[in-house]
Amino acid sequence: MLKLQKQTQTHEEALKSYLDFVYTSSHSDAPIKAYRIAIAGGKSGLRIFLQQKYNRNEVQLVTRIKNQDLNVYKVLRDYVIFLDKREIKPKSIRSWFAAVKNYLTYLDVEVFSEKCKQLIKSPKIRRLKKEALAKELILKSLLEN
Helix, strand or coil, X not given: CCCCCCCCCCHHHHHHHHHHHHHHHHCCHHHHHHHHHHHHCCCCCHHHHHHHHHCCCHHHHHHHHXXXXXXXXXXXXXXXXXXXXXXXXXXXHHHHHHHHHHHHHHCCCCCXXXXXXHHCCCCCCCCCCCCCCCHHHHHHHHHXX
C-alpha cells in the first residue's frame, strides 16, 4: 500500500498522484479516463456523492475513516446505492466501484475484498435473451421480397 506523501495533500493532488500510478502500470489512457469519471466525474462520481452525503472530499473522508468516525464499507455501500438510484448501468457500477475501492486503498484505507462481497451488493447485470425468428416470419419475409 502506498501512503500519502503528505497529510496536507489536497484531493486534486491525491487524484493526480493516483492516476499517475495507474498510468504507470498500464501505459494506457483508457483506464485513466474511466477512473477519473468514477472518482471526479460529472453528476455521479465519488466526489459528487461524498459532497452530497457527507459534505466532504475523499481526503477528508479518509481522515474520518482512519479516526473511525465512518465505516468504509457503509460508505461504499451507500455509493453503490447512490449510483443505482441515478440509473447508472450495473456494469458501470461494478467498474466504478472497483476504481473507487482501489483509490481508497491507494489513499491507505484498508478495504478487504471478502468483506466487500459480504456487505455490499451490486445490481445484477440483466441479460436479454434473444429469441430466434419463427420459421413462418422468415418465410413470409422472403416471399414478400
